Amino acid sequence: MSARRFSQRAWDQRFQAAVARAFATVPYYREMWAEAGAPLEEPVVTPVARLDAVLDRLYPLARPYERQREEPGWTGEPGELMEALKLTGDYRGEPLFEVRRALLDWERIGRARYHVVLGADAEVADPELRAAGVRAFHAAREPALLGDPAQIAALPAHPGRARVFLRRSLTDLGTRDSRHGEVVHDPRLGYLGGRYRTCGHVHLNWRRVHARQSPSGPLLTLLRRRRPTLAGISVPGTAHLGVQHCPEHGTPILREVAS
Structure with a gap:
């Protein structure tokens, strides 16, 4: 940076x-x-x-x-998410699986493939939609996984190596999990920045x-x-x-x- x-x-x-x-x-x-x-x-x-x-x-x-x-x-843009992930200093362009409450029609963020995993709190007419997302996540070789801490904890563990990023709200920045990257998100404003791993500070995406x-x-x-x-x-x-x-x-x- x-x-x-x-x-x-x-x-x-x-x-x-x-x-x-x-x-x-x-x-x-x-x-x-x-x-x-x-x-x-x-x-x-x-x-x-x-x-x-x-x-x-x-x-x-x-x-x-x-x-x-x-x-x-309130969906935002793929570029906002990509840049927030980069601000953590931990994202390497892996295929990203984001835990959400609803599907999203994005296919890529930058050059990386983008997928939605429906969380346990998502309302779905067909439970197979949730199961399909989890299967795709488990089938990925070295994916990145993004979600709220509770959403991440509710998912079955990846059988291989997954790089985890936590979605933090503006009111929750005092909490830090040094094991994972952290991005800052608001449901209406979108992805605002990330906590950089070396300095530990929450950096705003000042370009946006x-x-x-x-x-x-x-x-x-x-x-x-x-x-x-x-x-x-x-x-x-x-x-x-x-x-x-x-x-x-x-x-x-x-x-x-x-x-």
């Missing part, structure tokens, strides 16, 4: 550009100006729990959300995510995602997290701070 390409000034400028685009093109953010009666420099904070209620208004006017034709906008400090915790803006556009999002239970720079790598991290 290198900080040579990271610039705090450029990062903040990308945030400002994303916010300007949101105010100019996305109904939800345009309404903030109307309610304020004046232009705003930053969006009003939106709690992540409110995103479902305003989903239709988070899409650009030129490409509105078509509820009857599209899945909800901007974070600024607030009394309630980091406010997150997705710099590349347009549909939906997510800017100035707060996550409950993160007031203990600060946006800092890794002393080893110089790039943005999320770290517990003294109250």
Whole structure:
């Protein structure tokens, strides 16, 4: 990992550009100006729990959300997942099996094959779907496995060598399992970064995510995602997290701070 390409000034400028685009093109953010009666420099904070209620208004006017034709906008992109895995320093491009509650039509992340294993908490009409995913995982020679700690524990152990990655929420970053790689995930914001194995810090994927400090915790803006556009999002239970720079790598991290 290198900080040579990271610039705090450029990062903040990308945030400002994303916010300007949101105010100019996305109904939800345009309404903030109307309610304020004046232009705003930053969006009003939106709690992540409110995103479902305003989903239709988070899409650009030129490409509105078509509820009857599209899945909800929280799936994210394969590149977000790949980059989060790389931020752990442990992912080597193995075929990835992700434990999820629903199937996903991705086939690859980067050059690696991508598969879904339906977890024990997934609601399926045909139990064979879950069994087929587990069989495929066991048949893979040296796979990578990603899921919540409880999901991983519920799966039968791989008979050979599997590289395990744990999915951590923003409220669970104080817990670390040094045996496995860890990626940071939010159900609405997607994959946000990973804990790098050598320094132990939780690194934000700064090319895709901007974070600024607030009394309630980091406010997150997705710099590349347009549909939906997510800017100035707060996550409950993160007031203990600060946006800092890794002393080893110089790039943005999320770290517990003294109250």
